[in-house]
Amino acid sequence: MKQVMEFEKPIVNLKEKIAELKNFTKDSEIDLSEEISTLEKRLSVLEDDIYGNLKPWQRVQMARHQDRPTTLDYIEKLFRNFIEFHGDRLFGDDEAIVAGIAYYKDRPVTVIGHQRGKDTKENIRRNFGMPHPEGYRKALRHMKQAEKFNRPIICFIDTKGAYPGKAAEERGQSEAIARNLMEMAGLKVPIICIVIGEGGSGGALALGVGDHIHMLENSTYSVISPEGAAALLWKDSGLAQKAAETMKITSYDLKQLKVIDNIIPEPKGGAHRDLEQQADYMDHVIEQSLSMLKEYTPEELLEKRWEKYKQIGDFTTL
């Protein structure tokens, strides 16, 4: 049973009613097919209406949904022979980030992503997908290796943010993030980033410097969580819903702000409703990105990367 979000309750209720009727007709002589068909039509309209017009706050709930597919789910669907490699060679292994190599179609690629847990136990092991510096340094180690062996890099972004902890600060959380931003800028292989859930601040960005930035339709990308923004701006974390709207954090907002290149559609009701379908949509996009990016020389790649980020931001003159 999938966790039901408040706004989709009317859909779930209607679905239950239809199931009930279908069940009833199974063991009775009464023909309810007409009623059922009417209700199914109504359901389809209702679904389009609700899922087709998601408010920013509803998308936040989608992005945080406990059943939302994670990096490893997509890796399994999209790649072959994924081999995970561990450790940053400096301090430890951070399981909030997974990294390794795999085949995409027939070519080896480096795959890196934030990794949340599926349950409490796994979440504790993976620190709820919130990395420490060693996670970012492991990621960078793999990126450098990708460059050495001329493999494209595919990053999945899905984190509430870099972990705000004591040890993380002591080991240089700031430096680890900053270093990744700077080094990713110079990697001479194509980098494709896909925001699959929450793209939380610098902790997301540290895997997010690339040539093509894609975002699942219901994922979010922001400088701070809506709750954090509300607390900071209006001293009331209860205004998170308002903050989600004001802060412009949905895929549509980010496309408009030119922060991302492309929105990847989600199956009706969200990625967690149909992983196969979602992976299919992503497969298409990755294929397209890779074939576009392989046309560039390393120098062109870096120049274009710079051009792209140089333009982000808006200002005027006095």
Add this chain to the structure above:
Amino acid sequence: MLKDLFGKRKKYATIPNHQAKTDVPEGLMQKCDGCHKIFYRKEMKKNLNVCPNCGHHHPLLAWDRIECLFDMESFQEWDKDLITSNPLQFPGYDEKMEKDRLKTGLNEGVITGKGFIDGQPAAVAVMDSSFRMGSMGSVIGEKIARAIENAREESLPFIIFAASGGARMQEGVLSLMQMTKTSIAIKRFSDAGGLMISVMTHPTTGGVSASFASLGDYNFAEPGALIGFAGRRIIEQTIREKLPDDFQTAEFQLKHGQLDKVVHRQEMKTLFITLLDMHKEGGEIS
């Protein structure tokens, strides 16, 4: 009592703007944030806002820093007129900016430009925490990135004084992306052989600490400066533990290997002069 007289006042009155600052007698005295002793403001200023008694480093306005660093009248400012366009149409943002423009005489929280330090040319970006806490939005990112690009094109060393509470909330994800913009500029500058010196002043936190401030060839900090990624309160709430008093100070960061050196404000210029000179010829092996 003198203490009562000053107790209600802001401990550190803001100076309206660059031009006016010398002839405004407002706040003749200043209380040290470190030892709470009271000094003539003039005396404190002569000492570069470092307490003559306890050595506490008070914030220094960007223009004051430029004035004490660069040779007389050698400083040329870049991109002075860039201001925010309020890209998210964030309610109340324009008013807040206008207020700080009037309060500080600055158009944004950073001044960029070039000049000579004891005869040696250098490009610089100096952040000013009195302007919206030095929070980084599109303009700060753009000005810093342009300054670095200018330094690359003119083969100048680049010095940055960071002072920032983090991202500018009112510009949302665009402020986040300034971390990337500035970091890529530094990569290009560094690959071209440019020398970058970063000085973290109080406070250097959040997105600024997690981007350009940490990317110098040499990373310095002023004594006592607060430096870190996440805020103390958020960390305490997360780990449910009280943090030590010296947590995230410059000295703490030095101890944990995150800084090259903690440098007293009065020794900063001398250090720069030496470093600039040592990197002048691009090094030689013989």
